[in-house]
Amino acid sequence: MNRPLKVIIIGAGIGGLSTAVALRRIGCNVEVYEQAPALRTAGSGLSVMSNASVAMSTLGINLNLEHFGAPIRHFEIRSTRDRLIRRLPLPEISSANGADSVCISRKALQQALLQQLDERCIHVGARVSAIHEGTDSVSISFDDGRTEQCDLLVGADGIYSFVREYIQGPQPVRTADYICWLAITRYQHPQITPGYVGHYWGAGKRIGLIDVGDGEVYWWGTANMKNEQARNWTGNTEDIMSFYNGWPAIVGDIISQTPVEDIISVAAQDRQFSANWGKGRITLLGDAAHPMLTSLGQGAGMAIEDAAVLGHSLSINSDPVQALRQYEALRIPRAEMLVNASRTLSEVEQDDRFFHCLKRDLSLQFAPSASLKRSLENSLIFKAGSMGQLNSNTPEQTRG
Numbered sequence: 481m482n483r484p485l486k487v488i489i490i491g492a493g494i495g496g497l498s499t500a501v502a503l504r505r506i507g508c509n510v511e512v513y514e515q516a517p518a519l520r521t522a523g524s525g526l527s528v529m530s531n532a533s534v535a536m537s538t539l540g541i542n543l544n545l546e547h548f549g550a551p552i553r554h555f556e557i558r559s560t561r562d563r564l565i566r567r568l569p570l571p572e573i574s575s576a577n578g579a580d581s582v583c584i585s586r587k588a589l590q591q592a593l594l595q596q597l598d599e600r601c602i603h604v605g606a607r608v609s610a611i612h613e614g615t616d617s618v619s620i621s622f623d624d625g626r627t628e629q630c631d632l633l634v635g636a637d638g639i640y641s642f643v644r645e646y647i648q649g650p651q652p653v654r655t656a657d658y659i660c661w662l663a664i665t666r667y668q669h670p671q672i673t674p675g676y677v678g679h680y681w682g683a684g685k686r687i688g689l690i691d692v693g694d695g696e697v698y699w700w701g702t703a704n705m706k707n708e709q710a711r712n713w714t715g716n717t718e719d720i721m722s723f724y725n726g727w728p729a730i731v732g733d734i735i736s737q738t739p740v741e742d743i744i745s746v747a748a749q750d751r752q753f754s755a756n757w758g759k760g761r762i763t764l765l766g767d768a769a770h771p772m773l774t775s776l777g778q779g780a781g782m783a784i785e786d787a788a789v790l791g792h793s794l795s796i797n798s799d800p801v802q803a804l805r806q807y808e809a810l811r812i813p814r815a816e817m818l819v820n821a822s823r824t825l826s827e828v829e830q831d832d833r834f835f836h837c838l839k840r841d842l843s844l845q846f847a848p849s850a851s852l853k854r855s856l857e858n859s860l861i862f863k864a865g866s867m868g869q870l871n872s873n874t875p876e877q878t879r880g
Contacts, residue, residue: 484509485800488620488630491637492519492602494526494586495766495783497593498536499634500601502791505539511628513606513620515637523586524662524744525690525698527552531862532781533579535788541596548592549584550693553675559841560682562728566844569853571675573860581860583677583690583698585664589780608642611762618761632800633762634790636783639751641768648756656748656773656823658684658702658830659710661720665738667697669730680731681841684832685723687731699734700774702748704832710747716740748773748826753819755812763804765790770815775825776859778818785862786811818859 485508489496492514500510528545536543555568574581584592610621611633618633635643639653671678676691684704692698703723705713717740724731750771757764766783790807797803828840844852 485632485794486511486630487632487634488513488618488628489634489636490608490620490643491635491641491766491768492516492604493636493638493766493783494589494593494780495768495786496634496636497590497597498784498787499636499765499790501541501543501593501596502536502539502787503794504597504601505541506791506795508794510601511630512602513608513622513628514602514604515607517605519590519602519604521587521590524700525583525585525664525692526589526780527581527583527690527777528589528784529581529778529781529860530574530577530579531778531860532784533582534577535785535862537579539788539791541788543592543596545582545584545589545592546580548588548693549582550675550691551580551582552677554673555677557679557681557844558728560680560727565681565841566847566852568856569849570677570856570860573853573856577861583675583692585692585696585698588692608637611643611646613760613762631761632794632804634765635762635768636765638767639749639771641764643762644764644768647759647762647764648754651751651754653749653771654752655707656750656826656830657704657707657710658748659705659713660746660748660774661701662698662744662746663700663738663742664692664696664698665734665742666695667734667737668695669733671730672697680727681829681837682724682727683834683837684830686829687724687727689730689734697734699738701735702830704830707747707749710745713745715745717743750819750823753816755808755816757808757812758804761801761804763790763808769811770819772819772822773826774822775829776818776822778822778859782815782818785814821859 487503487508487510489499489512492512500512503510555570557565607623609623612619617629619629621627635641679688687701690698721732721735750773757769765786793803793807
């Protein structure tokens with residue numbers, strides 16, 4: 481056929497919207513279906529590291545995230561006694577990479593992506609009930625009786641992905657036995673300068689304080705807790721504060737100034753990595769493909785990288801099915817590395833044994849600068865050359 485590919489994306493989160501931006505850029509006819517009755521405008525904060533912006537730039541896309549969030553200018557890790565353990569050279573690496581790493585609210589990142597789209601391509605209240613594969617197309621049925629047909633189907637529907645389960649069958653999530661509290665609040669403090677990121681490490685507990693711009697601060701806290709208790713958390717602000725007794729005053733202050741209804745609690749979890757991302761005219765992307773723990777701050781960035789590489793693969797392959805398999809082959813090694821690295825780092829950060837924590841802190845404090853930089857570069861640098869023969873020039877019109 482000699483027409484633009486019709487691609488249906490399931491899920492209108494960061495991965496789904498990023499994919500819509502990338503695929504519309506290369507000339508695809510894109511429709512996004514989201515099961516929620518409206519696009520989620522509330523939520524916490526996240527980081528979009530420089531690797532994600534660089535990946536999108538290879539398609540000629542500039543999300544201008546520095547206008548929506550706060551570029552990281554200072555990144556430090558401190559002890560519970562407020563002793564500096566180490567400043568991380570993340571701003572320098574990002575600068576050398578050619579793009580800022582930006583901390584941003586989920587709502588603001590959504591707005592940045594929507595500015596690149598015609599919102600008429602987004603359909604809400606659309607829960608998938610069945611997928612039917614044909615030789616030359618895929619049909620999707622929805623709970624409300626609708627049926628849509630497309631040339632390609634992309635599952636970007638999160639950690640509990642319907643599309644993932646269709647491809648892989650039922651698979652359990654992997655718990656981590658700690659809780660995460662997440663919130664954004666308006667807050668001022670001399671310590672939180674523009675572009676500030678500060679993490680405090682304790683025994684089985686952590687907290688982060690992050691400027692996301694416009695007078696707002698994103699804070700997150702973790703505490704070791706059995707998964708069942710974390711999933712059913714019903715505590716209030718005072719209960720959260722009790723986990724951080726004796727920590728620096730700023731920690732208790734920002735928690736106490738956050739309305740309890742603005743604090744999200746989630747049980748930490750990911751999935752055992754699987755390289756089975758697709759079949760036929762269907763593939764996975766973002767958390768549907770590779771949900772990871774948050775220790776590396778790369779969940780959103782990896783979804784955006786996925787979108788860019790999928791766009792490249794479709795732009796240079798006349799066979800769209802071959803393009804999906806090429807996309808998967810290119811992405812799976814890096815995704816597996818970061819899923820496993822996030823899990824390993826999380827276990828180190830959440831360790832609650834005294835001597836293990838002491839070793840952790842001293843290892844970071846005295847790590848040679850060169851080795852620390854190399855370790856950070858593994859996740860922060862998107863290497864266009866790793867896309868094989870993919871052309872990073874202006875992409876061609878994609879046809880089926």
